Each structure stands twice: as structure tokens, then as C-alpha cells.
Amino acid sequence: xAALCGRIVVANLPSQAxxxxxxxMATLKYISMRLKAVKSIQKITKSMKMVSAAKYARAxxxxxxARTYGMGSQAFYEKxxxxxxxxxxxxxxxxxxxxxxxxxxxxxxxxRAIKAAALEKPAGTNTKIIxxxxxxxxxxxxxxxxxxxxxxxxIGKRPPQFADAAIVTLEILKCGYEFDVGKLYHxxxxxxxxxxxxxxxxxxxxxxxxxxxxxxYDSVDEEVLRSYREFSxxxxxxxxxxxxxxxxxxxxxxxxxxxxxxxxxxxxxxxxKYNRQRQAVITNELVEIISGAAALK
Numbered sequence: 001x002a003a004l005c006g007r008i009v010v011a012n013l014p015s016q017a018x019x020x021x022x023x024x025m026a027t028l029k030y031i032s033m034r035l036k037a038v039k040s041i042q043k044i045t046k047s048m049k050m051v052s053a054a055k056y057a058r059a060x061x062x063x064x065x066a067r068t069y070g071m072g073s074q075a076f077y078e079k080x081x082x083x084x085x086x087x088x089x090x091x092x093x094x095x096x097x098x099x100x101x102x103x104x105x106x107x108x109x110x111x112r113a114i115k116a117a118a119l120e121k122p123a124g125t126n127t128k129i130i131x132x133x134x135x136x137x138x139x140x141x142x143x144x145x146x147x148x149x150x151x152x153x154x155i156g157k158r159p160p161q162f163a164d165a166a167i168v169t170l171e172i173l174k175c176g177y178e179f180d181v182g183k184l185y186h187x188x189x190x191x192x193x194x195x196x197x198x199x200x201x202x203x204x205x206x207x208x209x210x211x212x213x214x215x216x217y218d219s220v221d222e223e224v225l226r227s228y229r230e231f232s233x234x235x236x237x238x239x240x241x242x243x244x245x246x247x248x249x250x251x252x253x254x255x256x257x258x259x260x261x262x263x264x265x266x267x268x269x270x271x272x273k274y275n276r277q278r279q280a281v282i283t284n285e286l287v288e289i290i291s292g293a294a295a296l297k
Contacts, residue, residue, distance in 0.1 A: 028277045035270045042263035048102070049256035056192075056249035062159065063189060063246045069162075070239025073232040074200070080211035082203055088180030089126050092149075092202065093117075094172075095140060096186035096240045097133035098156025103252035106244075107135040109197045110185050115143065117183075117199075128177055132168060132241075149177060160245055165238035169230060179204055186240035187247040193254055195247040200236055205229060 093114055097107040118127065129144055131137035131151040141148055152168055182202030187195045208214075208229055209222075 028274065028281060031270060031274045031277060035267065035274060038263055038266050038270060042260055042267065045256045045259040045263060049253055049260060052249050052253035052256060056246065056253050058159065059242070059246040059249050060189070063242045066239055066242035069235035070200075070243075073235045073239075076232070077201070077203065077211075080214045080217070082208055082211040082214070084181045084201060084203060084207045086181055087122065089124060090178060090180045091121065091125055091127040092130065092177065092179035092182040093127055094130045094182070094184045094202065094237075095132060095136035096184060096237075096244050097131070097136040098244065098248060099134040099153055100156045100248070100252075101135060102255060103248045104255050106187060106195070106248050106251050107133070108139070110136060110187070111139045111143075113185055113197050113199070114140065118144075128179070130172065132237075150175060155241075156245065156248065160238065160241035162234065162238050165234045165241060168237055169234040172233070173230065180207075184236060184240055187244050189243050189246040189250065192250050195251065200240065202233060202236065203229070 095110050095114060097110055101107070114129070121127065127144075127147055128149040129140055129147050130149050131140055133155040134151075134153050137148070137151040137153075141151075150171065152171075155164075182204065184200040184202050186198065186200065188198050189195055205226065208225055
């Protein structure tokens with residue numbers, strides 16, 4: 001109370017019911033805003049799922065033809081019994097990823113496999129890393145900043161072509177790093193919901209020339225081996241790009257489908273909570289109206 005001009009004025013403080021009503025209205029507005037945001041997110045994830053489904057269908061269709069490139073090169077190395085000595089010091093690691101995310105653990109599994117392999121290498125091993133795609137570059141550069149040899153970006157925005165693999169191959173061959181052991185880490189598409197991270201060997205010129213059964217093939221002079229090595233590396237990279245692209249699109253489609261379902265469940269819970277809160281606000285207002293009418297009588 002405060003005394004003004006000889007009169008007593010009582011401060012008009014809000015009642016407990018009015019405070020509760022204000023809190024209920026604020027909560028109702030918050031739930032409404034959150035419900036609207038989740039619905040917007042659901043529309044985005046649903047659209048991304050439809051886009052990924054269309055891209056996945058195309059990637060799977062193109063993968064059938066691209067597998068002949070990789071399988072043909074791998075079959076030749078197996079038949080010629082081309083091997084590489086893991087104890088030699090200079091190693092080259094190629095990580096096949098892309099620039100885009102929102103596809104589950106497709107890219108992180110590649111990095112995880114490279115980290116696990118690095119722990120098993122003998123002491124004194126000199127390993128250089130080539131990152132194909134910005135996702136592997138960002139993760140590996142934090143762990144092995146001094147071992148990064150080069151990286152390639154703008155991967156995954158368009159369907160991979162053989163020309164892309166040829167450009168990467170040319171840069172690898174002219175970078176000046178003479179490796180003894182080369183390994184390509186990439187994903188193999190299995191099904192819509194499954195893929196596998198594998199390691200494909202990349203052989204240098206000396207390992208290829210020392211193949212135990214290379215003499216079974218005709219025209220094995222140095223020029224032919226050099227040309228075939230360049231073509232086989234490009235073929236393996238193209239094969240890995242196609243496999244990685246198909247795995248990525250299938251996992252992105254699966255991830256967006258799960259996100260859409262989760263958003264739907266959240267919308268149902270928020271809608272139920274909103275209706276209950278709205279009912280509580282209406283009930284409180286009716287109680288106040290009835291109480292006021294009863295007080296007037």
C-alpha cells in the first residue's frame with residue numbers, strides 16, 4: 001500500500017488465476033510455434049527422400065555397367081598374382097567419399113576404417129592420404145594434418161563420369177609421390193539398406209611388373225604395362241565412385257525416410273499436447289466466467 005494525497009491506494013496485483021492463465025497462453029504459443037517448425041522440417045525431409053529415391057534409381061542403373069570396370073581390373077591382378085609388400089615404408093591411402101552429408105554413416109565408416117588400419121601399420125611407415133570428397137578431407141585433416149597429400153572437391157553433386165576418375169588418376173600419377181603400397185577405401189552397394197566398406201589395392205609400376213603369372217599374357221613390355229596401369233587405376237576409381245554414389249543415395253533415402261517418420265511421430269505428440277493445453281486454457285476461462293457470474297448473484 002502507498003499513501004497518496006491522504007488517500008490509501010491498493011496496488012492492483014494480478015491474481016494467481018491470471019498468472020496461471022498467462023503461463024498457459026505462453027506455453028500454448030510455444031507449442032504452436034514448435035509444431036509449425038516440425039511440420040516444415042517434415043516437408044523438407046519428405047522432399048529430400050523423393051529426390052534421393054530418383055537419384056538412387058539412376059545410380060543403381062548405372063552401377064551395373066560400371067562394375068565391369070572394377071571387376072575386370074581386379075580379376076587381372078588376381079590372375080597375374082600381383083601383390084605388394086606391406087612392410088615397405090611408403091604407403092598411399094585414398095578415401096572415396098563426397099561433399100554431401102545427411103546419409104548416415106557412409107562417410108564416417110571410411111574414416112573409421114582408415115584410422116583402424118593406421119594403428120596396425122609398423123613403426124616408421126610414411127603414409128600419405130588423398131581425400132576424394134570434402135567429407136573425408138574435413139575429418140582426416142583434423143586427425144592427420146601433416147599426412148594430407150591432396151584432396152578433391154565438387155564430388156557427389158553430379159553423377160560420376162569416367163572423365164572424373166581420369167582426372168583424379170592423372171593428378172595422382174603426376175603428384176611425385178612414389179608409393180610402395182596403395183589402398184583405396186570405398187563402400188560397396190549391397191541393397192537399399194545395406195552397404196559394405198572395403199579396401200581395394202592400388203599397385204605401383206614395380207609391383208605390376210613383378211606379377212608372378214604376368215608372362216601368361218601377351219605384349220607385356222614396359223609401355224603396355226604403364227598404359228594398362230593408368231587405365232586400371234582410373235577404372236578402379238570410377239568403379240569406386242559409382243559404388244559410393246549408389247550407397248550414398250540409398251542411405252540418404254533411408255535416412256530421410258526415418259527422419260520423416262520421426263517428424264510425424266513428433267507432430268502427433270505435439271498436437272496432442274497442444275490440444276490438451278488449449279483445453280486447459282478454455283477450461284480455466286470458463287471457470288473464471290462462471291465464478292464471476294456466481295459472485296454477481
